[in-house]
Amino acid sequence: MSRILVAAIAFVAICLVLVSAAPAPAPPTQILDARTAIEKIIAAYNRIPGPSVVHPWEVATLIDPNTFVAHF
Template sequence: MSKVLAAVFAFIAICFVLGNAAPAPPTQLLDAHTAIQKIIAAYNRIPGPSVVHPWEVAHVIDPNTFVAHF
């Protein structure tokens, strides 16, 4: 039991340390448009063709009538 309690206290301590970490400097904060543009630019630097998956039909499952068969 003491090992579990020690693990819980360690987890809580790590959460407090990460929660109090310094935020990024204002020069590194990006707005949504700039962040998306940077992601697209990084993706475009990947060599080779993109993988195109076939079109799929979306199926809606009624949770009231759904039965899982295992």
């Protein structure tokens, strides 16, 4: 009796692992035009609570990948 119980518990555990490892169904694809995409991004940003962080202005630098050497 205990062998059957252990085998049943092992079977159920394997089934649960396989079900949880299954990929989730893909969400339906929706192609948006640029204006709608930007409006959705701004709307999502506006839903974030709290004040916005304003960083000070800084000069952008250009790195030439042909002459760049990383010193570690």
